[in-house]
Amino acid sequence: MTEPDEVLDGLVQVSFRVMALLSQAAAAHEFSLTQLRVLAILRDRTPKMAELADHLGLDRSSVSGLIDRAVRRGLVQREASRDDGRSVRVGLTAEGHRLAGQVTAEVASLMAPLTGDLSAAERKRLGALLARVLA
Amino acid sequence: MTEPDEVLDGLVQVSFRVMALLSQAAAAHEFSLTQLRVLAILRDRTPKMAELADHLGLDRSSVSGLIDRAVRRGLVQREASRDDGRSVRVGLTAEGHRLAGQVTAEVASLMAPLTGDLSAAERKRLGALLARVLA
DNA sequence: TATTGTTATACTCTATAACTATA
DNA sequence: TATAGTTATAGAGTATAACAATA
Numbered sequence: 001m002t003e004p005d006e007v008l009d010g011l012v013q014v015s016f017r018v019m020a021l022l023s024q025a026a027a028a029h030e031f032s033l034t035q036l037r038v039l040a041i042l043r044d045r046t047p048k049m050a051e052l053a054d055h056l057g058l059d060r061s062s063v064s065g066l067i068d069r070a071v072r073r074g075l076v077q078r079e080a081s082r083d084d085g086r087s088v089r090v091g092l093t094a095e096g097h098r099l100a101g102q103v104t105a106e107v108a109s110l111m112a113p114l115t116g117d118l119s120a121a122e123r124k125r126l127g128a129l130l131a132r133v134l135a
Numbered sequence: 136m137t138e139p140d141e142v143l144d145g146l147v148q149v150s151f152r153v154m155a156l157l158s159q160a161a162a163a164h165e166f167s168l169t170q171l172r173v174l175a176i177l178r179d180r181t182p183k184m185a186e187l188a189d190h191l192g193l194d195r196s197s198v199s200g201l202i203d204r205a206v207r208r209g210l211v212q213r214e215a216s217r218d219d220g221r222s223v224r225v226g227l228t229a230e231g232h233r234l235a236g237q238v239t240a241e242v243a244s245l246m247a248p249l250t251g252d253l254s255a256a257e258r259k260r261l262g263a264l265l266a267r268v269l270a
Numbered sequence: 271t272a273t274t275g276t277t278a279t280a281c282t283c284t285a286t287a288a289c290t291a292t293a
Numbered sequence: 294t295a296t297a298g299t300t301a302t303a304g305a306g307t308a309t310a311a312c313a314a315t316a
Binding site: 005006007008010011012013014015017018019020022057107108111112114115117118122123125126127129130131132133134135 | 140141142143145146147148149150152153154155157192242243246247249250252253257258260261262264265266267268269270
């Protein structure tokens with residue numbers, strides 16, 4: 001190949017741009033993109049460690065460390081599962097929820113200019129096409 | 136906020152998908168996403184260290200380490216600049232070029248399914264919209 | 271025996287600060 | 294003095310392997 005598809009190339013370029021913005025939003029609060037993902041995931045879930053590892057696509061041992069650091073910062077709590085004595089559920093603390101909400105808002109602000117030049121119709125079309133890509 | 140724009144949400148989701156595919160392509164050759172970026176950048180440039188750091192958005196000291204490891208793997212070479220005795224140019228070795236080409240092809244293959252369900256017209260439209268986003 | 275999570279270990283990535291050499 | 298690059302150091306992120314507790 002070597003001549004990459006125009007559209008695929010655009011997807012890669014846009015993805016790097018988006019990741020840079022997400023990293024910037026995370027860095028403003030001194031955490032990593034991965035910690036940002038953890039916060040986002042825990043906003044509407046209280047998964048077991050193994051489930052969280054699956055969501056993130058990481059090894060369980062890596063997630064242990066991530067959660068250790070988030071707990072140390074007071075953003076996340078561990079609690080024992082009653083159904084299975086081996087497993088542990090993780091969830092946001094009140095402060096974690098607050099921060100997750102704030103960062104989500106900041107991400108939206110940072111990203112808004114990306115689609116700022118598009119008309120309502122173009123936005124709708126782009127949204128639909130992205131949904132197809134994700135299908 | 137808290138209710139993120141549909142389109143922005145799509146961009147974030149697609150970006151994570153793309154990054155996962157790129158990471159997968161890189162991991163198949165046992166290197167990181169950053170090393171993949173280095174290879175891609177050096178495919179058509181022979182920058183000085185400081186220029187490479189700018190492209191990557193990283194500190195020079197971080198790039199020193201990245202290049203050290205790539206040199207150790209025989210993919211990249213350093214050479215002194217003749218115009219400025221302080222600066223160093225970096226470029227791919229023959230093996231680095233070979234590998235960069237191969238990985239680029241593998242990335243294209245991995246990503247192809249993303250747009251596999253789109254018609255030619257839809258692809259064209261998506262490409263145009265992504266170009267607007269990048270503008 | 272198998273599974274859940276943690277720990278020990280090792281390496282990559284990254285930044286800051288201090289340093290060397292050149293300008 | 295200022296700039297280019299490296300080195301020293303420290304911490305986060307990641308995986309593999311070994312382990313404890315529970316199933």
